[in-house]
Amino acid sequence: MPHLRFTGIPLDYLCRVEPAVRDLVCRVRGVPPEIVGIDLLRVDTVSGGRLVDTPPSVEVNWFVRDTGKADALAKGLHDILVEAGIDASIWIRVSEPRLYYEQGVSLVPEASEAAL
Numbered sequence: 001m002p003h004l005r006f007t008g009i010p011l012d013y014l015c016r017v018e019p020a021v022r023d024l025v026c027r028v029r030g031v032p033p034e035i036v037g038i039d040l041l042r043v044d045t046v047s048g049g050r051l052v053d054t055p056p057s058v059e060v061n062w063f064v065r066d067t068g069k070a071d072a073l074a075k076g077l078h079d080i081l082v083e084a085g086i087d088a089s090i091w092i093r094v095s096e097p098r099l100y101y102e103q104g105v106s107l108v109p110e111a112s113e114a115a116l
Contacts, residue, residue, distance in 0.1 A: 001061065014040050018038055
């Protein structure tokens with residue numbers, strides 16, 4: 001975590017902006033680059049019974065953070081993408097640490113959940 005999922009963006013564009021996006025996420029969140037996930041999802045969009053271009057979008061998944069960090073990340077992502085010629089919608093989805101699992105075990109034991 002954090003994890004970014006891009007849709008409707010050509011692979012070559014994502015490859016071009018990925019270093020700047022990763023750097024932005026690291027600066028805003030204060031995390032090392034190796035824990036930032038960046039994926040390009042291949043999505044088929046259908047409208048009116050036919051295949052159409054998928055609108056560009058970015059979905060950011062991360063643990064609860066203050067709104068200021070979300071605002072800074074959304075603005076920074078927007079600026080990076082617009083500079084690359086991409087006008088994308090940005091969603092930030094907040095995950096609860098208690099509901100994040102590795103090998104079937106929550107990263108936050110129930111006893112310490114109240115401390116969050």
